[in-house]
Amino acid sequence: xxxxxxxxxxxxxxxxxxxxxxxxxxxxxxxxxxxxxxxxxxxxxxxxxxxxxxxxxxxxxxxxxxxxxxxxxxxxxxxxxxxxxxxxxxxxxxxxxxxxxxxxxxxxxxxxxxxxxxxxxxxxxxxxxxxxxxxxxxxxxxxxxxxxxxxxxxxxxxxxxxxxxxxxxxxxxxxxxxxxxxxxxxxxxxxxxxxxxxxxxxxxxxxxxxxxxxxxxxxxxxxxxxxxxxxxxxxxxxxxxxxxxxxxxxxxxxxxxxxxxxxxxxxxxxxxxxxxxxxxxxxxxxxxxxxxxxxxxxxxxxxxxxxxxxxxxxxxxxxxxxxxxxxxxxxxxxxxxxxxxxxxxxxxxxxxxxxxxxxxxxxxxxxxxxxxxxxxxxxxxxxxxxxxxxxx
Amino acid sequence: xxxxxxxxxxxxxxxxxxxxxxxxxxxxxxxxxxxxxxxxxxxxxxxxxxxxxxxxxxxxxxxxxxxxxxxxxxxxxxxxxxxxxxxxxxxxxxxxxxxxxxxxxxxxxxxxxxxxxxxxxxxxxxxxxxxxxxxxxxxxxxxxxxxxxxxxxxxxxxxxxxxxxxxxxxxxxxxxxxxxxxxxxxxxxxxxxxxxxxxxxxxxxxxxxxxxxxxxxxxxxxxxxxxxxxxxxxxxxxxxxxxxxxxxxxxxxxxxxxxxxxxxxxxxxxxxxxxxxxxxxxxxxxxxxxxxxxxxxxxxxxxxxxxxx
Numbered sequence: 001x002x003x004x005x006x007x008x009x010x011x012x013x014x015x016x017x018x019x020x021x022x023x024x025x026x027x028x029x030x031x032x033x034x035x036x037x038x039x040x041x042x043x044x045x046x047x048x049x050x051x052x053x054x055x056x057x058x059x060x061x062x063x064x065x066x067x068x069x070x071x072x073x074x075x076x077x078x079x080x081x082x083x084x085x086x087x088x089x090x091x092x093x094x095x096x097x098x099x100x101x102x103x104x105x106x107x108x109x110x111x112x113x114x115x116x117x118x119x120x121x122x123x124x125x126x127x128x129x130x131x132x133x134x135x136x137x138x139x140x141x142x143x144x145x146x147x148x149x150x151x152x153x154x155x156x157x158x159x160x161x162x163x164x165x166x167x168x169x170x171x172x173x174x175x176x177x178x179x180x181x182x183x184x185x186x187x188x189x190x191x192x193x194x195x196x197x198x199x200x201x202x203x204x205x206x207x208x209x210x211x212x213x214x215x216x217x218x219x220x221x222x223x224x225x226x227x228x229x230x231x232x233x234x235x236x237x238x239x240x241x242x243x244x245x246x247x248x249x250x251x252x253x254x255x256x257x258x259x260x261x262x263x264x265x266x267x268x269x270x271x272x273x274x275x276x277x278x279x280x281x282x283x284x285x286x287x288x289x290x291x292x293x294x295x296x297x298x299x300x301x302x303x304x305x306x307x308x309x310x311x312x313x314x315x316x317x318x319x320x321x322x323x324x325x326x327x328x329x330x331x332x333x334x335x336x337x338x339x340x341x342x343x344x345x346x347x348x349x350x351x352x353x354x355x356x357x358x359x360x361x362x363x364x365x366x367x368x369x370x371x372x373x374x375x376x377x378x379x380x381x382x383x384x385x386x387x388x389x390x391x392x
Numbered sequence: 393x394x395x396x397x398x399x400x401x402x403x404x405x406x407x408x409x410x411x412x413x414x415x416x417x418x419x420x421x422x423x424x425x426x427x428x429x430x431x432x433x434x435x436x437x438x439x440x441x442x443x444x445x446x447x448x449x450x451x452x453x454x455x456x457x458x459x460x461x462x463x464x465x466x467x468x469x470x471x472x473x474x475x476x477x478x479x480x481x482x483x484x485x486x487x488x489x490x491x492x493x494x495x496x497x498x499x500x501x502x503x504x505x506x507x508x509x510x511x512x513x514x515x516x517x518x519x520x521x522x523x524x525x526x527x528x529x530x531x532x533x534x535x536x537x538x539x540x541x542x543x544x545x546x547x548x549x550x551x552x553x554x555x556x557x558x559x560x561x562x563x564x565x566x567x568x569x570x571x572x573x574x575x576x577x578x579x580x581x582x583x584x585x586x587x588x589x590x591x592x593x594x595x596x597x598x599x600x601x602x603x604x605x606x607x608x609x610x611x612x613x614x615x616x617x618x619x620x621x622x623x624x625x626x627x628x629x630x631x632x633x634x635x636x637x638x639x640x641x642x643x644x645x646x647x648x649x650x651x652x653x654x655x656x657x658x659x660x661x662x663x664x665x666x667x668x669x670x671x672x673x674x675x676x677x678x679x680x681x682x683x684x685x686x687x688x689x690x691x692x693x694x695x696x697x698x699x700x701x
Binding site for chain 1: 432434436443444447448449450452454455456457458459460461462464465467468469470471472473474475476477478479480482483486488490507508510511514515
């Protein structure tokens with residue numbers, strides 16, 4: 001029987017973890033992720049899961065212990081935010097290069113400095129080249145569902161890559177929503193049993209993990225890792241097909257909102273998509289053919305699908321909740337622009353917004369669409385890269 | 393205690409073919425530690441000489457499951473493995489009794505890995521952590537560490553016209569480990585193989601974390617001929633520079649004491665890293681080092697009598 005229960009984004013992640021019942025969780029508290037660890041620790045204390053919990057002394061050790069546990073051939077999960085992810089950094093790369101299917105909930109928070117506890121995407125955008133799959137969630141419901149989907153992607157034998165499931169700090173993590181919960185047994189059936197490859201605890205077949213890999217082999221191993229990401233592009237839709245049946249949704253790499261006949265559109269991630277939907281609905285009532293491309297999977301980057309969705313547009317705006325400090329716009333913008341180059345020749349502008357939790361409201365998104373209307377009429381771009389909601 | 397004949401019958405678990413230097417103390421330390429149990433072992437190593445020289449892909453010298461993750465996190469990595477083992481054991485998916493051993497050099501243990509080690513000890517994982525202490529960052533070329541002794545010349549604290557090498561004392565890591573109230577900790581060195589194997593056996597039989605600090609001479613870094621490794625190891629104990637102690641449930645005791653303690657100068661003159669101490673202007677430092685060694689031995693004696701049961 002399906003039930004709807006009130007959960008914050010953090011609690012939704014923890015609830016998914018309860019149902020997944022991982023063998024090992026190693027985690028460290030950090031705002032705004034802490035509630036995930038707290039909620040899950042209570043599940044452990046109440047005997048609702050079989051999980052062995054490692055209360056590590058830092059995020060660096062959290063990821064290190066996850067690597068050890070995952071190499072042992074068990075299902076492993078963790079969670080972090082911001083500085084925590086930054087402290088893990090070194091081991092985040094090692095986890096993916098060892099092809100360990102660790103699932104990590106990340107509650108997006110601005111990176112220091114200056115210190116700030118509120119949402120932006122600078123933490124996970126910095127990790128976009130770390131070899132992890134990245135899923136960005138709009139609300140608690142999506143967090144819950146993507147957390148359940150994640151182990152299946154991570155553990156697929158043709159993929160074997162760790163997965164980050166990202167949600168917006170405080171905006172999603174601390175807001176309570178009604179979340180539709182899947183039956184425990186359906187979750188169990190969907191994720192199935194994890195069958196590890198060459199676990200380190202197989203003492204009869206000793207393997208060496210993490211050897212020194214020099215000029216003669218390192219490149220081949222990196223090439224294989226790149227191939228795994230390409231495999232993920234092929235395999236994720238197959239896994240989603242099965243998952244969508246379970247949840248009755250149409251999840252894909254991206255979500256196209258009112259894009260069928262759209263002439264102008266914006267690209268955004270996570271909770272901002274909710275605000276954008278409202279603005280687009282209002283514009284549609286005024287006969288403005290506006291739409292949105294919501295990027296759910298940022299890694300692997302669904303370039304082909306994005307390109308095909310943009311073919312009939314007159315202008316596109318990309319919203320980035322992170323600075324790349326390249327002087328040439330945000331990280332999402334650069335990937336989109338590069339994907340469109342030589343395929344779709346339309347004006348593409350960039351707006352950096354919401355850093356350090358600065359609120360984004362309907363007015364801001366209306367500014368973007370007004371600019372797009374202007375660009376689509378004149379073909380002229382006033383400002384290629386702009387900032388929303390900041391005092392200049 | 394097994395006889396040497398019995399020990400030699402135990403299959404090697406770190407096998408030949410690795411590329412550690414001739415005369416390296418680290419591989420001897422690892423093999424002696426492995427002789428401490430007949431149970432299956434899962435081992436891990438911090439980045440360092442031991443790891444880079446034993447695992448050059450596609451080769452490995454480890455005849456046991458082995459993991460290297462990074463420099464500062466072997467204790468946390470092994471914590472993850474040991475925890476996964478408990479999770480599987482609880483579910484009946486593993487039958488064997490496996491021993492878990494983490495190895496780290498002094499850089500990976502005294503310095504960059506001390507937080508990870510502290511976390512492992514505090515959480516009570518059933519892991520033996522072995523520091524093979526060669527008193528500097530040897531893998532990167534003899535740089536000063538928290539384990540480098542006072543007065544030693546290294547490439548980042550070299551003896552020069554105004555400075556006589558390292559100006560700070562060696563960190564007392566064994567005492568730091570003991571402060572975690574772990575059931576077993578010890579200091580050992582490879583010349584005293586029987587003492588070392590005994591300590592490994594004890595450390596691997598306790599419930600909870602254990603720690604052994606093994607002084608592992610490094611011919612390259614300490615500047616002595618490669619065939620002298622065991623002699624140097626012996627000299628460290630005979631001069632009182634490296635006391636052979638163990639701490640069982642808070643009780644400190646010497647496991648061996650030389651009948652006649654040799655002067656520290658014999659230890660210093662046997663190694664090129666202390667050569668500058670014999671210059672006229674530095675000679676007073678030798679007395680100072682002797683004083684510090686004596687003080688530490690007295691301190692240990694007091695600890696032994698104060699904690700005796």
